Amino acid sequence: MAREILLGDEAVALGAIHAGLSAGYSYPGTPASEIMEYMIRALNKESGFKATWCVNEKVAYEEALGVSFAGKRTLVSMKHVGLNVAADPFMNSAITRINGGLVVVVADDPGMHSSQNEQDSRYYAHFAHVFCFEPSNHQEAYDMTRSAFDVSERFNIPVMVRMVTRLSHSRSRIETREIKKENPICYGQGQDWTLLPMNARRRFAHLVSVQPELIALSNKSPFNLLDLKDHDKSLGIIASGIGYNYVMENYSNQENCPSLLKVSTYPLPEALIAKLVNHVETVLVVEEGYPLIEQTIKGLFGIPEKKLHGKLTGHLPRTGELSPDSVREALGMNPREHLRIDSSILASRPPQLCQGCPHGDTFNALNQTLESYPKASVFSDIGCYTLGALPPYKAVDSCVCMGASVSMAKGGAEVGVFPSVAVIGDSTFAHSGITPLLDAMASNINMTVVIVDNAAVAMTGGQPTFATGEKLVKIIKGVGAPEEHIRVIVPLPKNLEKNIQVIREEIEHNGLSVIISLRECIQETKKKNKKGAK
Amino acid sequence: MKQDIILAGVGGQGILSIAFVIDNAALKDGLNFKQAEVHGMAQRGGAVQSHLRLSKSHIFSDLIPKGEADLIISVEPLESLRYVEYLNPDGCIVTSTNPFCNIPDYPPIEDVLMEIRSVKKAVLIDSEKIAKKAGSSRAQNMVILGAASKYLMVGEEALMEFIKVLFRTRGENIVNMNLRAFQVGKEAAS
Numbered sequence: 001m002a003r004e005i006l007l008g009d010e011a012v013a014l015g016a017i018h019a020g021l022s023a024g025y026s027y028p029g030t031p032a033s034e035i036m037e038y039m040i041r042a043l044n045k046e047s048g049f050k051a052t053w054c055v056n057e058k059v060a061y062e063e064a065l066g067v068s069f070a071g072k073r074t075l076v077s078m079k080h081v082g083l084n085v086a087a088d089p090f091m092n093s094a095i096t097r098i099n100g101g102l103v104v105v106v107a108d109d110p111g112m113h114s115s116q117n118e119q120d121s122r123y124y125a126h127f128a129h130v131f132c133f134e135p136s137n138h139q140e141a142y143d144m145t146r147s148a149f150d151v152s153e154r155f156n157i158p159v160m161v162r163m164v165t166r167l168s169h170s171r172s173r174i175e176t177r178e179i180k181k182e183n184p185i186c187y188g189q190g191q192d193w194t195l196l197p198m199n200a201r202r203r204f205a206h207l208v209s210v211q212p213e214l215i216a217l218s219n220k221s222p223f224n225l226l227d228l229k230d231h232d233k234s235l236g237i238i239a240s241g242i243g244y245n246y247v248m249e250n251y252s253n254q255e256n257c258p259s260l261l262k263v264s265t266y267p268l269p270e271a272l273i274a275k276l277v278n279h280v281e282t283v284l285v286v287e288e289g290y291p292l293i294e295q296t297i298k299g300l301f302g303i304p305e306k307k308l309h310g311k312l313t314g315h316l317p318r319t320g321e322l323s324p325d326s327v328r329e330a331l332g333m334n335p336r337e338h339l340r341i342d343s344s345i346l347a348s349r350p351p352q353l354c355q356g357c358p359h360g361d362t363f364n365a366l367n368q369t370l371e372s373y374p375k376a377s378v379f380s381d382i383g384c385y386t387l388g389a390l391p392p393y394k395a396v397d398s399c400v401c402m403g404a405s406v407s408m409a410k411g412g413a414e415v416g417v418f419p420s421v422a423v424i425g426d427s428t429f430a431h432s433g434i435t436p437l438l439d440a441m442a443s444n445i446n447m448t449v450v451i452v453d454n455a456a457v458a459m460t461g462g463q464p465t466f467a468t469g470e471k472l473v474k475i476i477k478g479v480g481a482p483e484e485h486i487r488v489i490v491p492l493p494k495n496l497e498k499n500i501q502v503i504r505e506e507i508e509h510n511g512l513s514v515i516i517s518l519r520e521c522i523q524e525t526k527k528k529n530k531k532g533a534k
Numbered sequence: 535m536k537q538d539i540i541l542a543g544v545g546g547q548g549i550l551s552i553a554f555v556i557d558n559a560a561l562k563d564g565l566n567f568k569q570a571e572v573h574g575m576a577q578r579g580g581a582v583q584s585h586l587r588l589s590k591s592h593i594f595s596d597l598i599p600k601g602e603a604d605l606i607i608s609v610e611p612l613e614s615l616r617y618v619e620y621l622n623p624d625g626c627i628v629t630s631t632n633p634f635c636n637i638p639d640y641p642p643i644e645d646v647l648m649e650i651r652s653v654k655k656a657v658l659i660d661s662e663k664i665a666k667k668a669g670s671s672r673a674q675n676m677v678i679l680g681a682a683s684k685y686l687m688v689g690e691e692a693l694m695e696f697i698k699v700l701f702r703t704r705g706e707n708i709v710n711m712n713l714r715a716f717q718v719g720k721e722a723a724s
Contacts (some may be wrong), residue, residue: 005557030573113572170570170596171553173561190615244598249595309538324599336601346616347639349544351580387578391638459578 002176008167009034011138011174012105015145017049018532019044020180022072022100024051025060025490027431028460029079030114030169031168032107036077037461043413048182053457055466056402056431057082061089061104068093069193071186073149080121085368085402087124090158094128095203097156097192100183101149104384107163110288111321114165114459116305116382116399118319125160125266129207132266133159133223134241140264144223146177151217155210158470164288166242166321183438211267219271221262221280226272227257228279236265236280237331240274243286245265246327263287268296277303284330285310288322352387354511358519359385361491363453366421373507376419377412381405383425384459384521385452394424403432406449408453413447419507420446424455426472429467434475437514441480444511448503450512452491454521462524469518476514485513492519536589537687540597540617540685544554544606544634545572545582548675549609554700558724560588561690565658570596579636581613582637584722588687607682609661609675611646626655627724630674632662657681657723664718680719690720 006014013035016024026036053061057078067074076086083090083106104126125132125329131151133144141163148159182357191199218224228236236259239247244262251257261276263269277283277297283306285294285296302308314331316322328335330401353360360383370376373519380386380396381404388395398408406429413420424433429451439446453472457463467475475482476486487500487506499517506513539556545548570585578616585598586695600619606627608614614629618703621627627650633643650656659681668677676680683690697716701709 003561005561034573122699166570169573170568171557172568172593247708249599323597324595324602328599334598337623338619339623339625339653341615341618341652341660342648343613345641345645347612347637347641349579349581349612349637351545351578354546355577362668367585384578461573508694 003173004176005171005173006138007169007171007265008138008141008163009036009107010038011141012145012163013038013042014176015073015177016103016149017147018176019101019149020073020182021049022182023064023067024075024077024340025054025059025063026077026191027054027060027082028457028463029082030104030460031165032079032082032163033310033460033463034168034392035105041478044237044343046082046302053463058085058089061086061093065089065096067094067260068098068100069188070100071188072100072183072458074100075103075105077107079115080106080108080119081115081117081401082106083121083124088166090124091128092195094130094197094207095157095200097188098152098158099156099186101152101190102158103145103152103161105145105163107160107168108163108289111165116401118289121160121162121291122266122292125162126292128158129211130157130160131155131217132162134162134266135167136241136244136262136264138174138225138429142174142176144264148152157207161479162241164242164321166496188306199416213367215267215270217226218265218267218269219360221265221269223264224269224272225260225269226275227260228275229259232258233408235282236260236276237284237286237463238276239286240264241288241291243288243322245338246322246324247286247331249324250288250328252333258519263293273297277306280409281311282307282427284315286316286327286330291318352390353384354522356522357384358454358491358517358522359388359452360393360452361493361496361519363393363501364515365491365496366423366450366497367393367395367505369500370389371505373419375417376421377417378421378423379405379408380422381411383428385423385425388423402428403436406433406440407436410436410445411445411448413445418446419448421507422447422449424449425458426451426455426468427457429472430465430467431480433436434479437476438479440512446510447512448506449512449514451505451516453516453518454524456521456524458521458523463528472516481512483515485509485511486516487513488516488518490519491517535687536587536591537605538603539588539605539607540598540603541586542585542606542613542617543582543610544613544636545579545707547609547634547670547675550701552607552675552679553586555693555696556586556686556688557585558696558699559688560691561664563696565590565688566593568593575609583617587672592619598628599636605682609678611643611650612640617651621653622647624655626657626685627653627721628657628678628685629659629663630678631658632660632674659719659722661707661719668715668718673712676712676715677719677722680716681723683716683720684723
């Protein structure tokens with residue numbers, strides 16, 4: 001079998017390809033982007049399957065559903081908050097009779113390295129009543145993704161693979177296994193996919209009825225490891241995902257490790273948990289994310305005559321990501337000796353816009369215009385331009401979720417915010433900005449939308465965007481914005497005065513205006529120059 | 535046998551290129567490795583770091599525990615100090631002395647260098663000057679890799695091989711310039 005150096009994300013992608021994938025879909029988002037990046041790179045080498053970026057996660061998920069309907073294997077990947085966008089098809093797909101294996105890979109971001117929250121996708125799997133794998137290392141990411149397709153087809157349900165940043169973006173070596181062929185095309189049955197109440201009731205009853213089988217599958221899954229030690233029954237550990245790594249890291253001699261259950265699948269392996277809990281006096285739960293396992297075991301009343309430790313009891317931090325050090329403390333070990341310096345010298349170095357970034361010029365023009373409007377609010381969105389919230393620009397007042405800039409500007413404007421400005425990127429606009437603009441246009445709200453069009457999904461590495469330049473202008477016209485209030489500016493230092501003038505005119509226009517601030521992402525320009533120079 | 539290394543710098547300074555070379559060299563030398571890196575928002579001109587772990591036996595955690603790192607390799611002096619608490623008491627810093635000043639409150643460079651020198655084993659390298667000598671100030675990451683090479687548990691030959699692989703697509707001149715940068719970095723540290 002071949003050996004490869006891969007990111008955790010890439011191990012997932014390769015696992016899917018080797019499991020007979022027919023099509024993969026995604027929308028960029030850290031830490032999940034590298035799954036699709038890898039698939040697209042692999043397209044050239046390994047023929048047969050399709051892999052494409054989609055306009056948003058909901059669309060990606062639904063395209064995957066079409067593939068499953070046709071009996072083929074499909075993977076849809078996204079970051080954790082992407083599943084909020086795709087929650088509608090996700091929840092409902094669990095009621096359909098999945099035909100070709102459908103695997104949804106969700107990469108959570110505990111610690112919020114590059115996200116607005118640290119929600120735990122395992123709750124979504126539970127919510128939808130579907131099976132979920134949680135790998136702890138690269139080999140498992142590869143192997144579990146393969147298994148996920150089998151489980152999906154065996155039970156006719158979507159199956160989740162839950163990743164986290166530290167595994168997604170860690171590189172290591174894996175061994176690959178045999179490459180499976182794609183499924184032949186084989187259509188789904190209408191009554192299993194048409195979720196009219198009469199069908200949906202039947203399907204949901206079926207989904208509920210297979211839950212004991214899913215638990216049984218978890219109980220005997222080779223990915224869940226139970227090791228009961230007889231020499232010391234005081235402490236037992238339940239560790240899931242990369243929490244397991246942090247436990248093992250602290251036992252250099254594995255013989256000294258207490259009784260341990262490694263959990264890698266959900267619904268939880270109830271029988272294995274019962275064995276561990278019965279065997280020891282105190283149970284420590286180590287899980288990355290929210291305290292799902294701990295809360296489930298605790299229920300309302302806890303376990304009689306046993307102690308349960310974890311995030312709810314303060315033995316591990318309730319927020320942020322785990323580390324070998326925080327787990328060490330929970331295990332009751334002394335911290336390791338380490339070097340120290342006078343940390344007052346460590347000036348922080350937050351992320352910032354690149355030198356020559358077009359967004360910087362847009363923010364300069366916007367800030368200078370708004371100096372004459374002290375009551376202005378600038379609602380912004382998800383992308384590089386969110387960094388406009390930080391010094392030196394301090395140009396934006398909000399960033400909540402994809403597309404919210406436009407809708408929030410509308411809401412604000414309706415109750416008297418003036419000027420009410422939205423700043424949104426071209427890709428975020430295509431993802432979730434068109435519908436709120438349609439909404440605002442319907443009542444010609446007095447607001448100004450600035451679309452910072454850099455022709456790329458820049459923050460996540462420059463993936464292609466669906467609506468830039470001419471096409472973007474056509475979409476905005478199509479939404480019904482009056483042509484004289486669709487303005488295109490070029491954010492460059494030399495255009496500063498001109499751009500301020502345009503922004504001021506459109507703020508003063510009593511109605512909806514859209515300003516497109518159009519200049520390519522500086523990183524993309526550099527990439528092209530490099531290619532050209534070769 | 536194991537070695538835990540923190541690679542440090544500012545987004546865009548090429549620490550992932552250093553990681554690529556060491557990762558592949560380690561694999562060639564028959565070692566296990568795990569290397570955690572930073573993508574996404576944090577990458578944009580901010581402080582970036584990579585935890586790189588090499589071992590003959592199985593590696594569990596992708597992150598290095600505090601006090602376990604043997605080596606900090608940094609292409610920027612202030613950044614070399616940011617992760618000192620990860621170093622074990624005998625740990626070593628190999629760093630560039632050339633500040634990357636993209637923040638308004640960058641401390642006086644003399645203070646930064648003095649703090650680095652307070653660490654028992656510290657190798658300070660004027661990577662900009664040396665890289666220019668080798669052909670381009672852009673090769674500073676390879677200068678620092680060269681300076682750190684004698685502390686690494688992977689062989690120099692394997693490192694050189696993957697410098698060639700890394701720059702292969704950019705033409706022979708770039709490959710040779712980076713190999714030169716590696717060599718002069720190594721000499722500067724000895």
